[in-house]
Amino acid sequence: MPTHTLPEFVLERWFAEFEFVPGIRNLAASCPFSATTQELLALEGAETTERYLQLGLDYVENPGNERLRQGIANLYTTLEPGYIRVTSGASESLFLLILTTVQPGDNIVVEDPTYGNIAGVAQAQGAEVRRLPLQLEQDWKPDIEQLAQLVDDRTRLIYMTHSHHPTGSVRTVEEMQAIVRIAERVGAIFASDEVFRLIALDGTPAPSVIDVIEQAVVIGDMTKPWGLGGLRVGWVASRNTEILKRVSAARDYSTMCGSAPGEFLAEIALRHTQEVIAPRLAAARSNRQLLADAIAGSQKPVRWLTPQAGYTALLQLPFSTEPFCRYLAEEKRFLLLPGYVYGKQYERFMRIGFGCRTELFAEGLETVMQVLQGWDGD
Numbered sequence: 001m002p003t004h005t006l007p008e009f010v011l012e013r014w015f016a017e018f019e020f021v022p023g024i025r026n027l028a029a030s031c032p033f034s035a036t037t038q039e040l041l042a043l044e045g046a047e048t049t050e051r052y053l054q055l056g057l058d059y060v061e062n063p064g065n066e067r068l069r070q071g072i073a074n075l076y077t078t079l080e081p082g083y084i085r086v087t088s089g090a091s092e093s094l095f096l097l098i099l100t101t102v103q104p105g106d107n108i109v110v111e112d113p114t115y116g117n118i119a120g121v122a123q124a125q126g127a128e129v130r131r132l133p134l135q136l137e138q139d140w141k142p143d144i145e146q147l148a149q150l151v152d153d154r155t156r157l158i159y160m161t162h163s164h165h166p167t168g169s170v171r172t173v174e175e176m177q178a179i180v181r182i183a184e185r186v187g188a189i190f191a192s193d194e195v196f197r198l199i200a201l202d203g204t205p206a207p208s209v210i211d212v213i214e215q216a217v218v219i220g221d222m223t224k225p226w227g228l229g230g231l232r233v234g235w236v237a238s239r240n241t242e243i244l245k246r247v248s249a250a251r252d253y254s255t256m257c258g259s260a261p262g263e264f265l266a267e268i269a270l271r272h273t274q275e276v277i278a279p280r281l282a283a284a285r286s287n288r289q290l291l292a293d294a295i296a297g298s299q300k301p302v303r304w305l306t307p308q309a310g311y312t313a314l315l316q317l318p319f320s321t322e323p324f325c326r327y328l329a330e331e332k333r334f335l336l337l338p339g340y341v342y343g344k345q346y347e348r349f350m351r352i353g354f355g356c357r358t359e360l361f362a363e364g365l366e367t368v369m370q371v372l373q374g375w376d377g378d
């Protein structure tokens, strides 16, 4: 049995410290502005509202109900509902997938920087976490040769976020295929966390890896594209029935099943994807332009890759960003995310989220840029 404990999820602890403090305005989120229950119900007629009010609050099915899974399957070109398991956010998908995949002595490969769930749980399971460093100078793209050298016959899983968290870098199909060939060579699962895929800021969304590569495992959620994190609906999809079985069996121990209102409302949102996402994408595109203009006009050097997808950008500043972000949160009431949460090597980086309403973003950005110009850190 692994004896390790879960390491602190540093990114989530930063949010826990500030996000829900009254008066704090969130300029770090990786999701867009949210919707209300009323707004979702208004997308359909009175009959849907009545069904919602009459909804039983009993347990629901462990894998998620068939209609919801069909709605999710429609987001892909080759998926059947049977290949999908609904979970409580993508968080639970990541947790159950890694929990049921690694044992002590195994190893996994993750990108650096990355979202910390998979790596933290793998470490607690006694597996070695190998990191593939990404560089701003290489547009945050993985070095395929380096990846090939990191894997061996104890590599059980390669986890990548596509589009990339937190930089919004997008890979080509050929790059993804090269990564999968490496995974296949050592018999590892290739898990593609695609919670940002549908938030394409330039052109149309990249294809899901599972629509290109049969044996890939993909993860999605209602949090990021639709802004519905409060529903706690995410999913894992795979054509490997063993993986699906293991996830469902492990869910018996975590949450057993989802929540009936969450699943009901997710179904509505999935029937109106374009209506829900379009205003969020429009705001994000305007906000990204404001950010680009502010960076171009900054006296202090700011380096970044313009994100192609998702609602976040990773900015490199000429000083350690934790005191800067603390000052902004405590004195100016704007929440940003200091890069140290991704590891010490990112302490001069800062994540900014641009999925909020443009009015809020413009006000926050003006404050951030003002403070930045006079900031005396190193």
Ligand SMILES: Cc1ncc(COP(=O)(O)O)c(C=O)c1O
Pocket (backbone or CB within 6 Å): 030, 088, 089, 090, 091, 092, 115, 161, 165, 193, 195, 220, 221, 222, 223, 229, 233, 234
């Ligand atoms: C890449 C990535 N995956 C998964 C999650 C978990 O999101 P949720 O549980 O809301 O679906 C997040 C949250 O920020 C994320 O950034």
